[in-house]
Amino acid sequence: MDTYYTKDISLPWRRAVVSVDQFKKPDIDEIFALADRLSVGRTMPLTGKSIINLFYEPSTRTSSSFYAAMTRLGGSVIPINEVNYSSVTKGETLEDTIRTLESFTDALVLRHYDEDATERAVSVASIPIINAGNGAGEHPTQALLDLYTISKERDGLNGLNVTLMGDLKHGRTVHSLTKLLRMYDVKINLVSPPELSLPRFYLHKNDTEHRELGEVIADTDILYVTRVQKERFFDELEIDFSYSVTRSDMDLAKTNLVLMHPLPRVGEIPIELDSDPRSAYFRQVKYGLHVRMALLVALIGRD
Numbered sequence: 621m622d623t624y625y626t627k628d629i630s631l632p633w634r635r636a637v638v639s640v641d642q643f644k645k646p647d648i649d650e651i652f653a654l655a656d657r658l659s660v661g662r663t664m665p666l667t668g669k670s671i672i673n674l675f676y677e678p679s680t681r682t683s684s685s686f687y688a689a690m691t692r693l694g695g696s697v698i699p700i701n702e703v704n705y706s707s708v709t710k711g712e713t714l715e716d717t718i719r720t721l722e723s724f725t726d727a728l729v730l731r732h733y734d735e736d737a738t739e740r741a742v743s744v745a746s747i748p749i750i751n752a753g754n755g756a757g758e759h760p761t762q763a764l765l766d767l768y769t770i771s772k773e774r775d776g777l778n779g780l781n782v783t784l785m786g787d788l789k790h791g792r793t794v795h796s797l798t799k800l801l802r803m804y805d806v807k808i809n810l811v812s813p814p815e816l817s818l819p820r821f822y823l824h825k826n827d828t829e830h831r832e833l834g835e836v837i838a839d840t841d842i843l844y845v846t847r848v849q850k851e852r853f854f855d856e857l858e859i860d861f862s863y864s865v866t867r868s869d870m871d872l873a874k875t876n877l878v879l880m881h882p883l884p885r886v887g888e889i890p891i892e893l894d895s896d897p898r899s900a901y902f903r904q905v906k907y908g909l910h911v912r913m914a915l916l917v918a919l920i921g922r923d
């Protein structure tokens with residue numbers, strides 16, 4: 621399958637969130653400051669507004685996180701999580717679905733298995749579209765919440781040594797996160813088998829590639845682990861690859877390591893590590909709620 625990369629990044633993110641390429645540092649500062657404010661406030665700036673969650677792929681966290689974010693801000697949500705029961709099964713095009721649904725709502729959160737789906741939706745929509753994952757492409761809102769998590773856990777984003785481990789080829793959260801991290805003074809280490817290495821498009825000359833976590837664990841400040849995206853393997857070789865962060869890895873790691881995972885995990889981090897204060901993946905979910913609240917307010921909070 622050809623890999624599709626977002627083409628048009630000139631689109632302002634307040635009109636539609638397609639790719640992290642649309643964000644500059646001041647935008648990120650603004651979103652994070654808003655997330656800070658909304659995490660403590662009890663305001664309802666989106667009363668009377670609604671979003672539609674249109675999900676063509678499974679989701680627990682992202683759809684419920686947007687749902688919770690919207691309702692906490694006073695707004696409402698039309699969830700279409702089971703497109704199997706919708707007119708999609710009758711052969712409706714994505715474009716027609718979007719043009720129909722936009723009459724009912726102020727913004728649409730879209731997860732789709734095609735990498736060009738968000739841009740197709742944006743090309744016909746007059747309301748903001750938020751990319752909640754476009755195949756093996758990007759997952760910009762997850763990457764923003766990952767970056768926010770790092771900034772909260774480490775009190776800043778510069779001077780960090782970040783190790784990304786797992787399926788770096790198909791992992792859309794990693795694709796978006798690498799691009800955001802490059803805006804800061806961050807060293808990136810990549811740990812994966814060769815078959816699942818980060819596509820050249822996302823690679824930077826200062827990155828180092830490794831096969832074993834042990835090669836970099838002692839120097840790592842942030843360890844970001846992802847699952848093997850089995851559903852994306854299509855016609856490729858079935859890869860028999862499994863890995864797990866172990867207690868002995870944690871013993872070698874820094875005392876202020878931040879262990880992250882976009883979740884769901886399927887064995888990459890054993891539950892025995894949940895009680896380690898360095899395990900930040902459930903705090904990451906909470907930070908995500910605040911970042912999504914901020915994005916919703918920024919996109920549809922003004923008339």
Ligand code: NCD
Nearest residue numbers: 681682753793847882883884
């Ligand atoms: C991720 C995704 O959908 O890409 N999940 C999420 O949104 N937190 C990661 C994954 O599915 O592995």
